[in-house]
Amino acid sequence: MSKINKIFSDKIPELSEKEEDLLHQVKNVRTTPRDQRFPSQNQALHCWNRYNEWLLCMKQTGSDDDKCQVYRQWSVSICPNDWLENWDEAREEGRFMGVKI
Amino acid sequence: MRIEKIFFLCDAPEFAQLRLQDPSTTTMEGLIAFNKHLLFVMTIIVVLVGWLLFATISNYDEFNTQKSQSFFHSNALEIVWTSLPALTLLNLASPSFTLLYSMDEISTPEISVKIIGHQWYWSYEISDFDTMATCMDSDKTLKYTCYLLTEESISQKNYLGFFRLLETNKRVLLPSNTHLRLLVTSVDVLHSWAIPSFGVKVDACPGRLNQVNVFLKRIGMFFGQCSEICGVNHGFMPIALLVVPSIQYHYFVVSKLF
Structure with missing residues (x-):
């Protein structure tokens, strides 16, 4: 119980400028936006599409990480890590079913 | 009924309970x-x-x-x-x-929480902050693997006031007053992620990402259990959530990840 109370009653500590900046960044982080193409409860296809959109971006920009970072983030946000690892592995082994770079 | 039961145990089940738990959504x-x-x-x-x-x-x-x-x-x-x-x-x-x-009303979510059912525990991933500061750094994912806190460990660590069969070794921190997108899936068999106080009960199916949107109106500790028979330890995979004000949640993210 004391542990819970501590979390609720802790004062917000004084923050350094760097921390303030980070806090501001964290506040403004927005997850993958809702997609009109996937209105149903099952978002598995949404996740798959976001991953392939990232690959498409990588293909078009010649694997420019900075430009495709948003797409990567959007796929990472909604895909379980297991799935991503699976697909990354499949791409390395050349047996990936989606967009081929 | 003891006074603390009225004020503090409204988000957890109690013995011979007749009414529903207090709503938070x-x-x-x-x-x-x-x-x-x-x-x-x-x-x-x-x-x-x-x-x-x-x-x-x-x-x-x-x-x-x-x-x-x-x-x-x-x-x-x-x-x-x-x-x-x-x-x-x-x-x-x-x-x-x-x-x-x-x-079914869908709003623009701010944070996605991936909830993954295993035999027999729940794990959680929040990956929204992955590429915030540095590019492609997968260490920035908030990961929780929540096992049941056994009775022995509760008594050993002297966790007074902890619930039997409802507490997990890690509590998932969530922000209040934020639109959350919960994505529930499973890696082995069917599970069901249920929190009575949220009015949420979603099946976790392997290969499927079930989406629910919740907006938590208040802070507190919330408990739930697996609600789809999933094997021998079906009754021993509880859910414990700690909902804090969003500002404290942001601070937690900063202190945890950066």
């Missing part, structure tokens, strides 16, 4: 209101039907048909006992559908 508030409405209508029906049966049995029988002859093949009566149940059903259906469709 509009969904659950709607469900509770609908439940009360249903009980009200049910009470009227039970009383009415009971009284009618009793009156019929005591007033009429095979040899006493004087009274019943007066409304034999009565059109008016037929219309009343057909339309009355129809209106009653309409009265139940209309709030039910309103609630159902309002539960």
Whole structure:
């Protein structure tokens, strides 16, 4: 119980400028936006599409990480890590079913 | 009932509990209101039907048909006992559908929480901050693997006030007053992620990402359990969530990840 109370009653500590900046960044982080193409409860296809959109971006920009970072983030946000690892592995082994770079 | 039970245990089940747990989302508030409405209508029906049966049995029988002859093949009566149940059903259906469709209402989510069912524990991933500061750094994922806190470990660590079979070794931190997108999936068999206070119960199916949107209106500790029979330890994979004000959540993210 004391542990819970501590979390609720802790004062917000004084923050350094760097921390303030980070806090501001964290506040403004927005997850993958809702997609009109996937209105149903099952978002598995949404996740798959976001991953392939990232690959498409990588293909078009010649694997420019900075430009495709948003797409990567959007796929990472909604895909379980297991799935991503699976697909990354499949791409390395050349047996990936989606967009081929 | 002890006073602390009234104020502190409203988000957790208690022994021989009859009422629902306190709501923390509009969904659950709607469900509770609908439940009360249903009980009200049910009470009227039970009383009415009971009284009618009793009156019929005591007033009429095979040899006493004087009274019943007066409304034999009565059109008016037929219309009343057909339309009355129809209106009653309409009265139940209309709030039910309103609630159902309002539960499906989708808003723009701010944070996605991936909830993964395993045999027999839940794990959680929040990956929204992955590429915030540095590119492609997968270490920035908030990961929780929540196992049941056994009775021995509760007594060993002297965690007073902890619930038996409801506590996990890690509690998932979530922000209040934020639109959350919950994505529920499983890696082995069917599970079901259920929190009574949120009014949420979603099946976790392998290969499927079930989405629910929740907006938590208040802070607190919330408990739930796996609600789909998933194997021997089905009863021993609880869910424990700690909902904090969003500012504290942001601070937690900063201190944890950066």
